[in-house]
Amino acid sequence: MSVPALVVEELYKEFKVKKKGGLFRRPAADEEKVFIAVNAVSFQVAPGEVFGLLGPNGAGKTTTIKMISTLLRPTRGRVLVHGIDPEKEPTRVLSQIGTVLAGERCVYWKLTGRENLEYFGTLYGLYGQELKERVSYLLERFQLAKRGDELVERYSTGMRQRVSLARALLANPKLLILDEPTAGLDPQSARNLREIILELKEEGHTVLLTTHYMEEADFLSDRVAIIDHGKIIALDTPENLKRGIRQTRVVHLEVQEWQDGVGNNLRAAGLISNYVPAYDGAARAWRVVLHLGGETTVGAVLAAYLEMGNGILNFSVEEPSLEDVFIQLTGKSLRE
């Protein structure tokens, strides 16, 4: 039995939240609240696995990642990276992981791509010929070689993200930690980046990634932990998670008007278990996801809906996705 690449055990992070006082009033002591950002999170990542943390913004994904990569100290609980405790030997852990933090401001904009990589490479312990070769290889590999000697401030967001990823790979770490790697990228760049992540997996890297895009988690991850309000509410392979709600049929409605009262009536009648409406500004229509309950047929739901005097622009019946798993578990959509 090999040592897991990453062990997270009963991890907690609590922040004290100070309320802002009014103009002439200081907040009283009892107004100090404790905010639990990460609540008893446990999981293990096997070597070579791609593990996804899926959850909406503010669910505690980034906090978890920062605790693993030594930037934050856990309030309670334990982290082991290749059997090493970051609390005890932070530099040893740091030299074995490559972390890409969210946002494009993680590299120096006033340095070129190459200079950035050479700088960080030295900090990761590379030097001389080895450093030069490694940097050239990474620039080449991430299609940055042609513009490697331009200042990062002239790069596109996608290129900056690739520099960040190259930076994380400088020391060729076994464990890669990626925080929202495709956030803010255009669809093409995001697709390229996902392919790179799959290549990295094939090369034997272990990857821990966070995302709030369910397609991404589904596409990339061997296993997914769904996290909400700091807690892991489900953990399994994407297939198993979806299989868990296979008996739930999912109907996507496109309608002109939507009132929550309608959804509540359908639920009260036992026809659906959940509904999540979202307004699509471009199409000037509501897209509503309905989870059908138990024995209900699609026809019965549609008939009931039409009977209430509503119109339907379009509808489709879909395979449950991870998004539906999330809706099933929390009653809300990932993007809320």
Place this chain on the structure above:
Amino acid sequence: MHQSVALRPSLLRSILRVAWRDIKILVRYPTWVISLCVWPVMFPLGYLFTYRALAGPQNEGLSSFVQLAGTSNYLAYVVSGTILWMWVNVMLWTFGGSLRNEQLRGTLESNWLAPVDKTFLLIGAALADAAQMMLFMCIAWVEFYLIYGVWWLGSPWHLGLVILASVPSVYGLGFVFAALVLWAKQIGVAVNLVRGTMLIFCGITYPIAVMPGWMVRVAEVIPLTHAIRATRAVMAGDGLGEIAADLWYLLLSGALLIAAGLLALRFIQQRIRCSGTLGHH
């Protein structure tokens, strides 16, 4: 005509809004309030002790200064110069820099999207800043009296008049400066350049007569020189008649600077609209 009527309420509201926001920020950062009260007293300290050292234990050097400055009270001489300089200095950072900060944060674009004439927004911000700074100057004068024993012989109303007459030129400079900063995208160097020039030329800590002739001529052009001279005259007991020329110069140069500043800002705004670098760092 009806247009200016339509804009008046938004001008008033924007002044109040900006002032309220600034005061709120001030109170959120108490260290800033403390420093605004402490700096006027602390800043002249170095100069005061340098004066004392240069005068010598037996006042060996003082006779030369009395001849040039017309007073042996170097204490009053220095604090009156430095307080005005600090006003300009704080104005450059807070008011002149506020546009740059908004540019960096990206809120400049959202402000420029508001259907209000930008000129009114700026004047509102300037008046709000001026009101705040005057409050702090009053505090500073009280502190000068309590700590250094500095008092003026002339009427305090005349002193107030000098300060009021300086407002247009100080904030006119602020407008020009804001345009410069938006264009150059760097505030540190710009502030140092402007305040350094004033520190050297305007006779803040020494009589300008000691400088070579060409420097005196440059000094006479800068409004701050006149503000400082008028302040010192009022403190020495001079009446309105003696400072009238300086006051007129302040008002005139103020009008010119405000016009120049607004023009410069309008120009920059046009340029940015063409090149699209509004939110760029």
Place this chain on the structure above:
Amino acid sequence: MMSRAKHYLRAAGAIFRRDLRIFFRYPVDAIFWVFEPIMWLTPLHFMSRSFAVGGQNLGLAGYTGTSDYMAFLVLGGVIGSYVSSVMWSMGFSLKNEMDLGVLEVNWLTPVPVVIQLVGRSLFNLTHTTIKIACTMSLVWRIFGFSITGSIWPAFLTVLPMIIGLYGLGLGIAALVLISKNANNIIDMTHFMVNTLSGREFPITVLPKFLLGFSLAIPLTYGYDAIRGLLLGTRTLLPVATEQLLLVVVMAISVFSGYLVFRRIERRCRATGNLAHH
């Protein structure tokens, strides 16, 4: 052990190159930076002129033994520049990195933060030294001054002082990390320390209660000893005593500064104060 030391040295070198590159990518700043001290010196020069009798500052001579105020001032400026350099590189640059968003990424590398801070101030020291050389020659041309003593004993006096300043710098870095708006506090302490330690004037002109503060600042003895060595001014204590004092203070300051910084760094990791948006 040896390889780790080498790794840290290389890391410090990389930080040095990084800062050097970024410095030259702001060309206006780079040019302006030589002229900035002139802006500080010129008013003081004219002040001394307005008190001069026959071109000599007899008043100053009465306090210190030299009537060459420019030389007195230039030496003060040199030491003052080193003081600011260390304060800047340790304290403010940290905040700058926080604002740029690159602080966390640097902390993710397997190089201790203290080493990173030292690396960055190596650059600052070099750049201050070059700046001083430039301005001194400029000032010498414009205003003229003369230095009589020999450089090496003065250099050996400055050295422990600068190392001691690193301890102080670490303390400031710690302050910057815990306080979001430390600028004002730092500005004020910086100014008071610079003023009261006698950068611009002999501290013997100070009133009694301020003189007490002044004598409690170790920097005071640095300024005093160097002027004694290079200008032959009357010193507060014998020069050798002042030098010994500087060495002792250096040891204490570096040790305690390091401890304070380590504690605050740990605290920041607990409260998650690193990212700054």
